[in-house]
Amino acid sequence: MFSKEERRERKSLFWISFGKFMTSKHRSASGKKVNWSNYKTGVNDIYFRLDCDNKQAIISIEFQHKDAGIRELFLEQFLQLKTVFHAQVNEEWEWDSLACTETGQQIIRVSKTRNGVNIFNKNDWLEVFTFFEPRLLAIDSFWCEFGELFQILSK
Numbered sequence: 001m002f003s004k005e006e007r008r009e010r011k012s013l014f015w016i017s018f019g020k021f022m023t024s025k026h027r028s029a030s031g032k033k034v035n036w037s038n039y040k041t042g043v044n045d046i047y048f049r050l051d052c053d054n055k056q057a058i059i060s061i062e063f064q065h066k067d068a069g070i071r072e073l074f075l076e077q078f079l080q081l082k083t084v085f086h087a088q089v090n091e092e093w094e095w096d097s098l099a100c101t102e103t104g105q106q107i108i109r110v111s112k113t114r115n116g117v118n119i120f121n122k123n124d125w126l127e128v129f130t131f132f133e134p135r136l137l138a139i140d141s142f143w144c145e146f147g148e149l150f151q152i153l154s155k
Helices: 004-023 068-080 082-089 122-153
Strands: 046-052 056-063 094-100 106-115
Touching (some): 004 122, 046 122, 056 122, 068 082, 068 106, 106 122
Antiparallel strands (some): 046 056, 056 106, 094 106
């Protein structure tokens, strides 16, 4: 069992290591450098999230606009691209239109989960990295092609 400080340090080291793992191998599909651990979509209230705890790793796309109508508009557009998205990521993802953040804000989340991994176990890190890597690259490629649609909708 780790102290609170040790957990914070281990998480920080994990994300630094993941960032180095990705940037040493990949650029964005656009050819630009990208902060893979904190991907900027360029659209307010649309986020690509990576999360890992002592039980699972999750990669997700979250639509967090406070206005439910705008969230629904984003979801409708994304649903029109669902087949393309699944072809890009090469698998089915979970679609949750009634998700909530830790603070209770209602959001829409599209995600993929890997169970049985632990951020505090360094032996699991490579498995988590290789879980995130192809999915994040696929999301990036998808976003380079279709992100502009969401930028237009957000205006």
